[in-house]
Amino acid sequence: MHIFYTPDIHSDTYILSEEESKHCIKVLRLQKDSLVQLVDGKGGFYEAIISDPHPKRTSLSVIKVQEEFGRRNHHLHIAIAPTKNIERVEWFLEKATEIGIDTITPLICERSERKELKTDRLNKVITSAVKQSIKAYHPKLNEVVRFKEFIGSVSSTQKFIAHCIDGEKFTLKDKIALNSDYLVMIGPEGDFSPSEVLEALAVNFVPISLGNSRLRTETAALEACFEINYLNR
Amino acid sequence: MHIFYTPDIHSDTYILSEEESKHCIKVLRLQKDSLVQLVDGKGGFYEAIISDPHPKRTSLSVIKVQEEFGRRNHHLHIAIAPTKNIERVEWFLEKATEIGIDTITPLICERSERKELKTDRLNKVITSAVKQSIKAYHPKLNEVVRFKEFIGSVSSTQKFIAHCIDGEKFTLKDKIALNSDYLVMIGPEGDFSPSEVLEALAVNFVPISLGNSRLRTETAALEACFEINYLNR
Known part of the structure; x- marks a missing residue:
């Protein structure tokens, strides 16, 4: 499954940058309702679906969130x-x-x-x-x-x-x-x-x-x- | 100190290959009686001196040998x-x-x-x-x-x-x-x-x-x- 790094995610929708949108839709050819993974770099691990496969501003809808994902003990x-x-x-x-x-x-x-x-x-x-x-x-x-x-x-x-x-x-x-x-x-x-x-x-x-x-x-x-x-x- | 890999060493003298001789004498500019190290890949670690600093066939004389140098326990x-x-x-x-x-x-x-x-x-x-x-x-x-x-x-x-x-x-x-x-x-x-x-x-x-x-x-x-x-x- 494809994974995106989304340090600026703040709600349950997320718009990919123009570059990542292009990669997602034109290169990976992902379609509406495809499942993707997001990590925010601060412990948040998200599953999301493509709600709008726009080639320049792809919208994602978060369907599941895990906080402190893979947190280490040190x-x-x-x-x-x-x-x-x-x-x-x-x-x-x-x-x-x-x-x-x-x-x-x-x-x-x-x-x-x-x-x-x-x-x-x-x-x-x-x-x-x-x-x-x-x-x-x-x-x-x-x-x-x-x-x-x-x-x-x-x-x-x-x-x-x-x-x-x-x-x-x-x-x-x-x-x-x-x-x-x-x-x-x-x-x-x-x-x-x-x-x-x-x-x-x-x-x-x-x-x-x-x-x-x-x-x-x-x-x-x-x-x-x-x-x-x-x-x- | 410079180290050479000498898998074919069999006695207490060793002649470097043409390429290594050139490296030793022309590049490193090592001179007669300079100290070098040799490893034979089978556990032998040698200290040697340059007995003849020939730029194409440098001769080395071994002055000290250690067998099973750094041998691991597994x-x-x-x-x-x-x-x-x-x-x-x-x-x-x-x-x-x-x-x-x-x-x-x-x-x-x-x-x-x-x-x-x-x-x-x-x-x-x-x-x-x-x-x-x-x-x-x-x-x-x-x-x-x-x-x-x-x-x-x-x-x-x-x-x-x-x-x-x-x-x-x-x-x-x-x-x-x-x-x-x-x-x-x-x-x-x-x-x-x-x-x-x-x-x-x-x-x-x-x-x-x-x-x-x-x-x-x-x-x-x-x-x-x-x-x-x-x-x-």
Whole structure:
């Protein structure tokens, strides 16, 4: 069944945008009374029928609503230094959306090669994964922020930093309280700098290891996402 | 430090191929007595120095060998129906190599859209991930095989099939014996057909679920890879 992302739905009727109307009627060739699904990105999952198959402004009538659809029992925020190759960021966003994530913050670190990011295109990747994997919650992608600013301002119940410098490390399994809200910071290709690690520890980030393998930035972020979702199952 | 993949190393000297010699001497500009690392794909991890920086046939002298470097405590074989978009297969191979996998078999199923696969290029993706993540074992990529042939011929201690059809399902956590050898089958975009699932159950594959999310083929395969590595840590 076809699914539409409708963040601005406010009543039991909804008019698709011109682009989506065209897609719905001209491409998918859906007809009057066809059933479609809608997600609003805030937990609402809707079943609707096409009440007016207008090729430019298709009307939908909602016939069933489920709130908090697929709501997870925890909140996961991953702050990740974007990789030089933007495709790796896109892969991470798609996969993390499928597996389960709530907030992503792109972080600019001392050793970041990439210092800026266009979030528009990345948000489209997330929306596409939301629809493909039928998620009623749309992960929030924050604007890029510098490491220092970020660690000074963020509030999460449990804060972790994954880094590769020698020193005491824990595993997520050792340290996480279940059903909580988590922040995991993942550094750039060249890792966090020692002073960044110290600054994070000073504001109570817990240093973690994600296993014995040497992982790329986006793989490490996905591993953290897997582990936290897995442990909370 | 630079790392080379040297599957044909047999003594304490090694001559790089013309292409790798050029890369080593002309691109990386490594000089006599520079230290490099070698992995042979069969568990051998070597440290070597450049004894002759010849731009077409660079000689290396091994100074240290470690056998069974990073050997894992289990064996994981994933049989996966290749996705229509080959990039998704490549991504899976890269990530699975980083996280830990031994054997991959591309499977042609009833509902497979992709019926063939060039393994040469895919092997290069694996080799590149082997070097990047410093693995001494090179995962083995088998040639494409049809589902029926495969399930009739394969022997693994623990065999699992991940599918989305209603019915009794287990989790890997419930069913796996640790430190064993595992096979997990992952179906194509449209899932295994009901008759394929029945055929697999008839030869003692255990039906599993990989969580509540609707995952793409390559994400499901990676989730299985992650779970098995995680449970065996």
